[in-house]
Amino acid sequence: MKICIPIRRVADTTAKVTIAADGSSANEAGIKFVLNPYDEFALEAGLALKEGAGAGEVVALAFGPDSAQETLRTALAMGADSAVHLQGTPSPDGLVNAQVIADHVKGGGYDLVLFGKLAVDDYNQQTGAMMAELLGLPCATAITSLSVAGGVATVEREVEGGVETATCSLPAVFTCDKGLNTPRLPSLKGIMAAKKKPLEIVPTSAGEGKARVVSLSLPPERTAGVIVGEGAAAVPALMDALISKSKVL
Amino acid sequence: MSSVLVVVEQRDGALRKGASDAIAAARLIADASGGTVDALVASDRAVSGVDGLGAMGADRVLNVTDGAFAHYNPDGIVAAVSGIAEQYRAVVVAATATGKDLAPRIAASIGGPCGMDVTAVEATASGVTVTRPIYAGKVLQVLELSGTPVVAVRPGTYPAASAGKAGAQEALAAPTFTRRLEVTGIKGSARASLDVAEARVIVAGGRGLGDPKHFAVLEDLAAAFGGEAAVGASRAVVDAGWIEHGAQVGQTGKTVAPELYFAIGVSGAIQHLAGMRTSKVIVAINRDKDAPIFKVADYGIVGDLFEVVPALADAVRKAKAH
Numbered sequence A: 001m002k003i004c005i006p007i008r009r010v011a012d013t014t015a016k017v018t019i020a021a022d023g024s025s026a027n028e029a030g031i032k033f034v035l036n037p038y039d040e041f042a043l044e045a046g047l048a049l050k051e052g053a054g055a056g057e058v059v060a061l062a063f064g065p066d067s068a069q070e071t072l073r074t075a076l077a078m079g080a081d082s083a084v085h086l087q088g089t090p091s092p093d094g095l096v097n098a099q100v101i102a103d104h105v106k107g108g109g110y111d112l113v114l115f116g117k118l119a120v121d122d123y124n125q126q127t128g129a130m131m132a133e134l135l136g137l138p139c140a141t142a143i144t145s146l147s148v149a150g151g152v153a154t155v156e157r158e159v160e161g162g163v164e165t166a167t168c169s170l171p172a173v174f175t176c177d178k179g180l181n182t183p184r185l186p187s188l189k190g191i192m193a194a195k196k197k198p199l200e201i202v203p204t205s206a207g208e209g210k211a212r213v214v215s216l217s218l219p220p221e222r223t224a225g226v227i228v229g230e231g232a233a234a235v236p237a238l239m240d241a242l243i244s245k246s247k248v249l
Numbered sequence B: 001m002s003s004v005l006v007v008v009e010q011r012d013g014a015l016r017k018g019a020s021d022a023i024a025a026a027r028l029i030a031d032a033s034g035g036t037v038d039a040l041v042a043s044d045r046a047v048s049g050v051d052g053l054g055a056m057g058a059d060r061v062l063n064v065t066d067g068a069f070a071h072y073n074p075d076g077i078v079a080a081v082s083g084i085a086e087q088y089r090a091v092v093v094a095a096t097a098t099g100k101d102l103a104p105r106i107a108a109s110i111g112g113p114c115g116m117d118v119t120a121v122e123a124t125a126s127g128v129t130v131t132r133p134i135y136a137g138k139v140l141q142v143l144e145l146s147g148t149p150v151v152a153v154r155p156g157t158y159p160a161a162s163a164g165k166a167g168a169q170e171a172l173a174a175p176t177f178t179r180r181l182e183v184t185g186i187k188g189s190a191r192a193s194l195d196v197a198e199a200r201v202i203v204a205g206g207r208g209l210g211d212p213k214h215f216a217v218l219e220d221l222a223a224a225f226g227g228e229a230a231v232g233a234s235r236a237v238v239d240a241g242w243i244e245h246g247a248q249v250g251q252t253g254k255t256v257a258p259e260l261y262f263a264i265g266v267s268g269a270i271q272h273l274a275g276m277r278t279s280k281v282i283v284a285i286n287r288d289k290d291a292p293i294f295k296v297a298d299y300g301i302v303g304d305l306f307e308v309v310p311a312l313a314d315a316v317r318k319a320k321a322h
Ligand SMILES: Cc1cc2nc3c(=O)[nH]c(=O)nc-3n(C[C@H](O)[C@H](O)[C@H](O)COP(=O)(O)OP(=O)(O)OC[C@H]3O[C@@H](n4cnc5c(N)ncnc54)[C@H](O)[C@@H]3O)c2cc1C
Pocket: A013, A037, B205, B206, B207, B208, B209, B233, B234, B235, B236, B237, B248, B249, B250, B251, B252, B253, B254, B264, B265, B266, B267, B268, B269, B270, B271, B272, B275, B285, B286, B287, B288, B291, B303, B304, B305, B306
């Protein structure tokens, strides 16, 4: 089984994001960048499928500037067999990125393409499903369970009030949610091995997008309220505030 | 091309939450250019509630009734929408689990950009401008979308449209399509209670509970609200296996905005706050007066949750009985 994992380099989730002088991008200086956490679920799923089958190939792929190679090395250290760096600048329009990835995936002989559910920077939550649609491949998003047998995949995904079950034949595209698995950490041996694994660099020409960032701003801070009291004795004061002041009861 | 299409979600013949937000947002876009709003409902049977879509602001309701829509059928809905999309200047859905799955598929099939999980919409001469939280709500992005954009509106962000429309019911022929994904059904979640994404009140617990069996304390408080409260959780307790993943609130869990959010034995890590900071009223109960959760809470009680929460459940029951 040949599995492709599109990955993205994102600001660490604890990073304090500030707005750059242009008003429409985030400052990168001083920020720690990591492999998108949801892409770790995708990569773990791919590695586990390969290991379970005792054969196969896991290819990590990133579309981005040269810094993407650092993230690809992380994926190689976790266990991906090879990496592809699609050179270019990701667009705020997910369809542009999906097309660039689709151009590579098409004809790549992949049985599975596993995306993250979302990138924790742009929160676009769209690249995977768009790429599937562009290539006419079956797709389920935000899966929390995946099993593959006899060329058929069975997945689960959480919807409001329940868990949806679905099946499709391979090749297929899934986007991976937390709950799917617990990603492994790169081992020291993996980190050493990653340096020698193949990383192919491919120039791309991304199309014009139909989404333009007008501005970024920081939301108003939520201000601290009041400590109504200590222990059970404070319950009447809390109830009073919820009923009379906030009117939510 | 000044009209807007809303894809309305239904399950088992009943409308799902979010339709009124999506229609209200669609009205804003359509009204800017004197257009109409059509609501498309795909189902395998008559859907109860479609006669109310007019009051929400839909001029027409397009009913696609076919056995292929017994379960969610993304390939079928995409085909139905792309078949008529050229009549519209935008397509709007509610940003539920299903809407978020559908929006990018529709966008790719009609070649438009996708504004995901937006909290505000504005129509401009050249397209649609949306505002959306990114970086887990740490930043607000204003995005200008051109072409035929697909917009997924976060439920609970739009007040219902003030003036109703005719909501004329029409039948639309089922599309021809290739079913690539087969949804086989929906299992109830492990916990029978309400989903955090849909509840008016969320009672969320963290590591302060000390033991999985102590979730009973929170369930009792949730029960006191009589069917409008759900039990939520921090990642720490989800990862420890104390409660299922669907209950997790935060960066890698669900983003929620209930009217009332109780954070109980939850420290208030930045990744937790990312999922609940837009709640209307936040109440924190924590024995550490310096816990970061108090910095975002409207009301706080410093104390042992095992003492405070049962007393609170009693008080809520009494208040509800009046
Ligand atoms: C990439 C990434 C993603 C993440 N995503 C999420 C996410 O989606 N959601 C999330 O929640 N976290 C997330 N986290 C984890 C987050 O950083 C915190 O570790 C987690 O939220 C802490 O959970 P907690 O508040 O339950 O536990 P703790 O931080 O251990 O807090 C327990 C609290 O309970 C209080 N307490 C203890 N006993 C009592 C008592 N008897 N009565 C009252 N109070 C008591 C303590 O004072 C303390 O404040 C993520 C982390 C990373 C790195």
